[in-house]
Amino acid sequence: MSLTNGEHSPTMKKYLEKNVFAEGELLKKILDLTLQEKLTTKDDEERKVVNFKHPHELQKILPLSINYSGCQSIEEIENILQQVVRYSVKTSHPHFYNQLFGGVDEVGLSAAWLLEALNTNVYTFEAAPVFVILEHYMVQQLCRFFGWDGGDGIFSPGGSISNMYSIALARHYKYPETKESGLFGRKELSHYSIQKGASFMGFGSNQVVVVPSDENGRMRAGALRKTIHRVKEEGREPLIACWGGAVILSDKHKHLLKGVESHENLVYGLADSIAWNPHKMICVALQCSAFLVKHKGLLSECNRSGASYLFQQDKFYDVSFDTGDKSIQCGRKADAFKLWFMFKIHGLDVFKKRVENAFEAASYLEREIENRNGFRLVLKQRECTNVCFWYIPPSLRGQPDTKEWWMKMHKVSDVSEARKPTRQLFIYLFQTIDLTVFGNIHDENTSLWHQLLRAGWSRKVLSWWGINPSNANTL
Amino acid sequence: MSLTNGEHSPTMKKYLEKNVFAEGELLKKILDLTLQEKLTTKDDEERKVVNFKHPHELQKILPLSINYSGCQSIEEIENILQQVVRYSVKTSHPHFYNQLFGGVDEVGLSAAWLLEALNTNVYTFEAAPVFVILEHYMVQQLCRFFGWDGGDGIFSPGGSISNMYSIALARHYKYPETKESGLFGRKELSHYSIQKGASFMGFGSNQVVVVPSDENGRMRAGALRKTIHRVKEEGREPLIACWGGAVILSDKHKHLLKGVESHENLVYGLADSIAWNPHKMICVALQCSAFLVKHKGLLSECNRSGASYLFQQDKFYDVSFDTGDKSIQCGRKADAFKLWFMFKIHGLDVFKKRVENAFEAASYLEREIENRNGFRLVLKQRECTNVCFWYIPPSLRGQPDTKEWWMKMHKVSDVSEARKPTRQLFIYLFQTIDLTVFGNIHDENTSLWHQLLRAGWSRKVLSWWGINPSNANTL
Missing domain, CATH: 3.40.640.10 (Type I PLP-dependent aspartate aminotransferase-like (Major domain))
Incomplete structure (x- = not known):
């Protein structure tokens, strides 16, 4: 190997020559992709949140295999990046309702990128x-x-x-x-x-x-x-x-x-x-x-x-x-x-507004649920922005909620049919809840099924915990 | 608040109007900064690795305080970003020798940026x-x-x-x-x-x-x-x-x-x-x-x-x-x-080469140490790319390494003077080592002082564990 500072050893030279992209080119590609694919944009709700594929399908679609020689052209790399983005969930989408997190803030993303670069x-x-x-x-x-x-x-x-x-x-x-x-x-x-x-x-x-x-x-x-x-x-x-x-x-x-x-x-x-x-x-x-x-x-x-x-x-x-x-x-x-x-x-005022906005959105959703036939709030008083509710199918509406009634709620047909993201316009969360948490029902198998797609609430569906500042504004 | 999808509530509108940068502008700034400041470039060894300031100095220099209204201009934001970069360690610098990690690979950084954007x-x-x-x-x-x-x-x-x-x-x-x-x-x-x-x-x-x-x-x-x-x-x-x-x-x-x-x-x-x-x-x-x-x-x-x-x-x-x-x-x-x-x-071949390159560099350094007066290897046989060595000041050279000799090694004047990064052209690591680990010396206070700046090894200094592919090539 070379003993002079700044010169490269033969192996490293070969490596450097092999690079199929110019310095900085790949980073520019990521910026372009982020902007073109609107990964941080929150107001384009007509796009799909996800192109859903089952695990075994995705294993076939993605170019998973690695080899000794790597990629031979910038087009090959671009194709890989596009596949990764195409089948990933767009978490900044206004209809991504997750109990844990939401879309990323551009200022925060900038900080994250700088952190990664400074490594x-x-x-x-x-x-x-x-x-x-x-x-x-x-x-x-x-x-x-x-x-x-x-x-x-x-x-x-x-x-x-x-x-x-x-x-x-x-x-x-x-x-x-x-x-x-x-x-x-x-x-x-x-x-x-x-x-x-x-x-x-x-x-x-x-x-x-x-x-x-x-x-x-x-x-x-x-x-x-x-x-x-x-x-x-x-x-x-x-x-x-x-x-x-x-x-x-x-x-x-x-x-x-x-x-x-x-x-x-x-x-x-x-x-x-x-x-x-x-x-x-x-x-x-x-x-x-x-x-x-x-x-x-x-x-x-x-x-x-x-x-x-x-x-x-x-x-x-x-x-x-x-x-x-x-x-x-x-x-x-x-x-x-x-x-x-x-x-x-x-500035802190922005976060104050975001938090208050999320609370307003949660209140709005609560009022909508209270006034809509076939839906019922789980909690009388909400503590944070998490709105939890039951969907009651037509055959069970207007009846006293006896133990037998809750058993029938349990028999509501399988959620998997209702939840298949065929339209892929939103993602939300449902939870199978042990009803004993919420009342005097003692059947531990009794479960909650959110049949919301079927209920025509596709544009307003909310889940267990779902509201945060990145989606509050689209309600 | 607005109940129509896509419209914004008054608070959110105010927030959106307040933004002092256009969409994507801040992300572009980070890309520019990364390239201009050569944060991922490994071959510019004349730059400083760090503009060193003591903690209490840096607390005064950095614009730490946060307030309710935030930044009012893009220039203010740019200034903050530049301060952050100016006083950060350039870990991709060829003379950053750390026992844990080194510079980031551009391909890896691209993946990290995309990950952050997909959040x-x-x-x-x-x-x-x-x-x-x-x-x-x-x-x-x-x-x-x-x-x-x-x-x-x-x-x-x-x-x-x-x-x-x-x-x-x-x-x-x-x-x-x-x-x-x-x-x-x-x-x-x-x-x-x-x-x-x-x-x-x-x-x-x-x-x-x-x-x-x-x-x-x-x-x-x-x-x-x-x-x-x-x-x-x-x-x-x-x-x-x-x-x-x-x-x-x-x-x-x-x-x-x-x-x-x-x-x-x-x-x-x-x-x-x-x-x-x-x-x-x-x-x-x-x-x-x-x-x-x-x-x-x-x-x-x-x-x-x-x-x-x-x-x-x-x-x-x-x-x-x-x-x-x-x-x-x-x-x-x-x-x-x-x-x-x-x-x-x-491709895997690149990593094979990088690993072998780091081993070659470690061997080269070992030979240099063996042949240089006043230096001694700690281990007879190196296991990985970590090269450990003693610096022996002129007054202690050519003497048998008795217990008394090691005691004198311990008295070598304080490392802090030698290690002050006044030239700031490299960062390396020293460790105070309990010598009992390395031989039959039983004085637990005996320590290793790397007086390498003083020894004129400023361009070749290596530390406990220091070689990895991001700096191997500059030896």
Whole structure:
């Protein structure tokens, strides 16, 4: 190989000559495709949300196979890119109604592209000076939104991991010795959070205690108090985990988070940590999840392992900015930058409006459902923008909802027929719900079928949780 | 608000009018910036790798503050973007030597941009049909590279999480009941892997058993056998975790993974899982981590929680492609696409060459170090492309390396002076190493100082682990 800086070895030369595109050409193609295919445009609802193909069909259609020599022409590459876009879901489409996320914001997408181009890792200040400072700033800002002064936090790869952080911190706060000695031989602990986290982290899913909720699906403060009392009497120790939401940005709706903020104390005990996923209602490109902690220092204490090859303490700069050892990851994306850039460019008023717009849209949908024959709201009082409803077929309308009536609801013909996205103009979500959650029905097999295509609601269909700012405006 | 599809509510109208840039304009700016600032170009070594500022300086320089009204002009936005780029590390620079990752490949970056624009989530086939199929294909392909037919796998947010997956699976394979009952009351378990994972997952870091390595830093197969025997005698149960590497792509170097592949059995016991981070030697944009499992079905068994609102079983398509319940995440990025796209466009030969090029560069550096006065290699035989060496100041050269000599090495003046990136033409990594790892020296405070700037090696400096394909060619 060449020993002179700047010259290339024979193998690398061959590689460079082989390239079938000029420098930057492929990146330009992606920009063109993004604009031509309107991947970030929200107002073209006549296009299909998806060209649906079954898995086995798509396996045949897509040019899956890889080989040793790669692509030989730019046309071949273009064709691959077009196939990928053609059969992908257009998540920014106004009729994409998903319970988790919606379309991406162009400002947020710009930030995401720049992040990818800079390709760095926020594990040390040295590797990502700008992004480490921005994450530090955003964590402080978000804590202040919730009334915490001097809290701490970290951006994690999603809400599930954030929830695991909260469990780990609660365990460490109560039993710091478990960091080294583990859970072996301890008394049992309890907490409410995802079962996965409990299994993954060695508690076991049996330790998850479900706290009863009221008729609107809200956790009952009294029941929480009783549950905590009960598990303590059983000799177990309760761990309280986290909650979150973009409504903190709206003066009109932030009261929904009372009890999480430090100003009020409506729920028994104040939250010690908050998991907020701006990749949901804020429309930051997936992934963007903030995990905030009220207790400064706890995150580091809990997760620090002090690997000297990563986190040297004798550097020439202030190593307190090397935040990597707070994390359970090593490589970690600078997701905080996307949120900061969106707040910076748009200003907070835009997000306030977006949140309020989504709430308005949810109210509108609720009124429509109440006034439309054959539909019934699941909850009397909505807590957020999630609108849940039943579809009642003509033969079952106007009858008392006895146990027998619910059994018949269960017999409504299979949803698969109704849900086939033949028109492909929208995607929404349905859920098979155990009705015992919603009433006194005890048949665990009773299910909800959304026969909405059949019902002629194809342009107005909404699902379990579906409204967010990227589709609120098309209702 | 407007009830007609396509029209905008007053709040949204105001928001849309407020935008200070035309549709697509900001994305074009990012492309221009990427090309102008040569963020993906690897052959301009005269530019600075970083404009270094201390954390407190950068906090003053960056326009951190956010407000309610946002930016009022495109110039303001451009200025922000330029500041972000100016003070960020140019990780694609030929003199960026990091132990974890290097510059991004343009093909991989194109895939990353498209992924961000499509903004989807690989938790179900329905939400990400193309990317779910591609991940499925890549997992099968990667398993085949390692000689496994019919294995399973998942792309995770980094190697640390992959290692936790491997621990979770090993625990589940041996003790499936712990998924529900937790670790409470169990006999203690042991494994070797990251301490963080052990703490996070409830084992406790004390359970991590270190297996002795030979003089070249390789785990001793005999010692591993003895360690397993010993912990079993202590009434504990060993869990074997994972290993990985891009060398599988090179016929010349893949023998280094013997024992991991199923063809050979050089190490005691074959690997049950492999963690491979293509965001390291393959230069995929961070994050791209594959976790592969030999035992089909185990990943799903171990992590499944069956949340009905996410993973309905009565859909109209083959739900075995809804891979989300294998994961401990809910929202998960389609990182597999980036790797697939790079393999597809470049062809596997390019990666073979890149890997071999990095090995050649490491050999060249090794020879240079051996022949240069005042430098000494740490390992007699290099295992991968990581070249580790000591710098010996003139006053300590030509003397026997007694305990006293090593003590003097420790007194070499502080590295912080030597390492200040005043010229900012390269970034490399140093590590304070406990010398007991490398010999019979028992002073735990003895440290390694890389005084390389002072030594005049500014253009040839290499660090602990530093060579990968994005910088191999500039040696």
